Amino acid sequence: MEEKLKALKEQALPAISAAGDLTELEEIRLSVLGKKGQLTNVLRQMGSLPPEERPLMGKLANEVRDALEAALAERRRDLVREEQRQKLAQEKVDVTLPGRRPPRGTIHPLSHVRRRIEDIFLGMGYTIEEGPEIETDYYNFVALNLPKHHPARDMQDTFYIDEETVLRTHTSPVQVRTMEKMRPAPLKMICPGKVYRKDDDATHSPMFLQVEGLVIDKGITLADLKGTLLLFAQQMFGPEQEIRLRPSFFPFTEPSAEVDILCTACGGQGCRMCGETGWLEILGAGMVHPQVLKMSGYDPAEVSGFAFGMGIDRVAMLVYGITDIRHLYQNDLRTLKQFQGGLS
Amino acid sequence: MKISYNWLKETLGFDLSPQELAAGLAAAGFPVESIAPLAPEITGVVVAELLEVKAHPNADRLSLTKVSDGAAIYDVVCGAHNIAQGDKVPLAKIGAVLPGNFKIKKSKIRGEVSEGMLCSADELQLDLVQDSDGILQLPKNAEIGRDINAYLALDDLILDVELTANRGDLLSLRGLTTEIGAFLGKPFSLEGPKEPETVDWGFPVSIETDSCSFYTGRLIKGVQVGPSPLWLQLRLLACGMRPVNNIVDIANLVMLEWGQPLHTFDADKLPGHEITVRQARAGETMITLDNKERQLEPSMMLITSGGRPVTIAGVMGSLDSEVDANTTNIFLESAVFDASLRLTAKALGISSEAGSRFEKGVDPAVTAIASQRAANLIRELAGGEIGAITSAGTDRTAAWSIPVSIAKINGLLGADIPREQAVSFLSNLGLKVEGEGDSLMVHVPGRRQDLLSWQDIAEEVGRLYGFDQIPVSLPKGALTLGMRKKSQSLEWQVRELLAGCGLHEVMPYSFISPEMAEKSWEESGVEISNPLTREASIMRSSMLPSLLETVAYNLAHGQDSVAIFEVGNVFRPEPDSPLPSQVLRVAGALVGREPRHWQQPVVSYDFFALKGVVQQLLLGLGIEAEIRQEPHRQLHPGRCAAAFAGNICLGHFGQVHPAIVAEWKLDAEIWVFDLDFLALAQNTRQIVQFIPPSRYPAIRRDLALETNEDIAAGTLMAIIREAGGELLEEVECFDVYTGGNLEPGGKSLAFSLSFRHPERTLQDKEVQGLVDKIIGSLEEGGARLRS
C-alpha cells in the first residue's frame, strides 16, 4: 500500500503541472482526489492492514493528499493568472488616441492678466471699483485738476461724444466717484477697466485696458508708494524684480513719477527691447494732488494719498512676449486658443 | 525741446559727456529722446586760403585755383564763381570723405590737375543760408589748416529733451542751465545783456485786452537784412531750427536763450505809428505769412496798428508786415500773452515755437531783457540805431511765497532729509528760502509758475534728493478687507463656465461702424463726435455687431467653426440723463460644428447646442430659469427663446436672423446668446437648502406619448410635474421621434418618471394611481399614450 500511495503521488504531480487549462485540472483533481478517485481507492484497502500499521499508513495518506492539494492549488493559481493575462492583453487600447472630453475654451489673455493684478492688490486689502466708460468731462478731467483748455489735456487725445461727455481716457474718474462716496473715510482701491484714446499703432490701441490704484489715509508717503509698487512688480514679474522711479508730471499727482521695472527680456543687462537701458517703463504714479483731494471732499491737511495707473495690455505684452498690441484685440482664434491655463 | 550740447556745456562749464548729461536729465524727470549729430561725418576737410584764382584754359565755367592750408599749396579746379583771392574756404584734400561717403581723389578736369575740392555748404550737408550759391565762405579771420569740424564745431550734438507740460521755463537755455546747475550742485543764473544806447523816437503801444499783461516794443532804424554769420546759423541748426536771415535768426536765438518769443515787423509797413493789442472783432480778416486768408474770431488776440491787424498775437504775423530783404526799419516786439492763444493756434491749425512757450507761460521778468539782448545783437550783426523801449502793462509778476516745513516735506516723501540739505536743494534751483528751524518760507520767482503749493516744493526737494534714495515702506493704516464684490466674483465664474463649454473669450472694440450697426438691424447707439475713423464711430448698443464681426473675421481666416463669448458693456443714449446708459452683457456665438471626435459622428451646432451652453451657464451660476419661446427682432422667428427667472428676462438666444446673416455676406447658421449680466447676478442662488437623501427606494415608470407637433415638450413636462405632485422626483425626456409610422403632423416623445416618498416605501398601487392621473391630464393637454 505504501508503494501504491507513492506511485500515485509520482504519477499525479507531473500530470497536475502539465494541465493546460482549468477544465483539465479539474478532471485530474476528480480522478485523483474525487470521491471515486484513485486516493479513495487506495484508502479502501486500509481495512486489510494490520491495526498497528494503520496509523502510520493514515499519516502517509494524509501527506500525499496534502501534497496533491497544494500542487493543484498552485497550478490553479497559475492558470487563472495566465487566463487573466490573456484577457487583459486582448483588452488593450491605443492610449494616444484623443480622449472624449467636453470641449475646452479659453479666457482672454487680458482677462488672465487683469485677474492676476486684481488678486495681487486684493491680497493687500484693496477693493475693486468700477464705473462708466462714457464719462462726464468733469469726472474725467476737471475733478482731476485738468480744467477745460488745460494744455496737459493734450497728453491724452480724447474721444468726445459732446462738449460735456467723453470716452474716459483713464479709469481715474472711478477714483473720483469712489472718493466722493467714501469721504472722509480712508480708501484703498483699484479700478480696472476699458479706456479710450485717439491712438492706433503697434503699441497703442484706441481701446485698451487700464488698472489704476488709489490709497488715501493719514500719513501715506511716497515711500509707501514705492514699497507697494515694488511688491506688485515682484508678484507680477518675479521675486528678483526691482523698480525705478523717475520724476515726471501728471496734473493729478504731486510729486509724480514714471515707474520702470527691470527689463523682462534681459533682466537689466540692456538689450534691444529696453533700448539698452535695462529698464522698461510700465506705469505712472504719484502722490495725489492736494487739489484733487480737495475737490473730492478730502482735507489735504488731514490725509494724503498715492495713486498709480498702468496699461493691462502693456503688462500682458511683457508677460506673454507680444510685440504688437493689435493682436490683443484682433480676436483671432489662432491667437486666443494659445491661452489655455491660468496665470498665478 | 532741441538744444545744442556744446551751448549747454560752454554756458555751464561742466565736464559731463553727452551720455552722462542725458542720464542726469532723465533722473531729473526729463529724458533725452535722442542725441543726434549736428552734421554728418566729414573727414579731411580743412580751412584754406585762396592764393590765386584764374580762368581754366579749356572751360569757361571753371577756374584754376591755388589754395594753401598753411602747410602746402594745392592746385584745385573749381566750378563756382563766388571766389576771389584771399577768401577763406573749406578745402577737401585728397583722401577726404564728404557726406554720402563721397571720397576725394586726385583727378584731371579738362586737362588740368585738381588736388582736392573746394566745398559748398550743400556738399557738407549743412542747411545754411548764404549770399550766393557756391563755395562756403568762411570768416576772413578763420585759422587756415584747421579741421573744418573743429573750426565750425560740427561735432556738436543736438539733444532732444522731453520736457513735461508744467515746465515751460525749461524751454530755454536759461531754464535748462538753471536746472542742470541745481542738479550738479552748482547754482547758475544766465547773465543778462548790457543796456544798449538808445534814441527816443517814441512809438506808443497800448493794451485793450486781459490776455496780454505786458507789451514792449522798440524801433530799430537802418538795419541791413542778410544772412547771419556762420556761428549763429550753426547754433540755430544745433537747436533744431533753420536759419532764415539775421533779423529772424536773432529773434529765434534770443527766444532759445531766454524763453521769450520775439516778433519783428517791417516798421515802414505798419499802417500806423502805434501798436494796440486787442481782441479781434467779428468779421475781421487777415492774410497770414503762409499766404492764407484767416477769418478772425473775437476769441483771438491781435496786434493791430492804425486799426488794422498785423499779427495774430503769438501765433502768426501778417504777410504784409513781414521783414524782407529790403527792410531797413524794424519794430521789435517782446510781450507776454496768456495761454488763451493755445485755442487760437488750435483753431487755426498753426503750431509754433513761440506759441508753445506762451501756452506754458513766459516770465515777464525777461521780456525787456530779451528785447535788449536782441537789439544789441541786431546792432552788432545787422547795424542800425536802437530806439528806446516803449511798453504797456506790467512786468511785475505776482511773486508769491509758500510756507512749508521740513516735517511736512519728509512726511509726504517718507524720507528723512536734513534741513540744510533741503534748503540747499531749493536755493540751488534759484528759490529764495527764509525761516527758522523747521519752518521755511520759499519765495518763488516768476519763471517757476509751476510751483504753487507746499507739495510742489516737496517734489523739488525729492527730485534733487533722488527718488531712488527714498526708502521703501508699506501703508500702515488699519487692516482692510480685500475681497471681490459678489458681482465681481460672478464675472469670473461666468468666464470659467463659458470657457468650460468650449467657448473662447474675445475682446472686440466697443466702437463699431454705421454699416455694422445697419446690417445688424441695430437701434441707435452713442455716436463719437471725433472718431478715429468712420469704422469706429459708434459705441455699440448691443453685442450682436461685435459677435458677427468676430465670427466673420475668423471664418475669413480659415476657421470652419467659431465658438466665442464676451463679457462687455453696451451703451444707449439716455436723453434725460447726463450720461448714456451702460449695461454689462454676457454674449456668445456658435458657428459650424462641435469639435470632431473619432468615436462620434460630426455634430453641427444647432439650437440645442446653444441652449446647452446657456443651460450649463445658468446651472453653474445656480440660476433656476425657465426657457420659453420668445420672439426677438434680430433672431430667427422659429428658433429663438428667452430665459426667465420668474418675470425677469435674463436674455435671448437663438439663430441670428438669416436676413441679417445675408447682409453680412456670410453663409452659415449663426447661433448667439445675449444675456444681461446684472439680471444673472441678481438671480443666482447662493445658499442651498439641504434636504437629506431619502432612505426609501424610487419607483420608475416610462411613458411613450403621441401628440401633435405643435405641442411643446416643455408644456408636456409641466403637465406631468403638475399632476405628479410632490412624490414625482424626476422627469426626463429621453426620446423624440417624428415621421415613420406616425400620422403626419404628429410626434412621439418618451419620458422617464421617477417616484419616491421621503419617509416610507411607495406601494405600486399608489404609483399607478399617480401615473393614471398624469395620463389623464396629458390627454386633456392633447397627448395620448402610444399603444
Ligand SMILES: [Zn+2]
Ligand atoms: Zn532689456
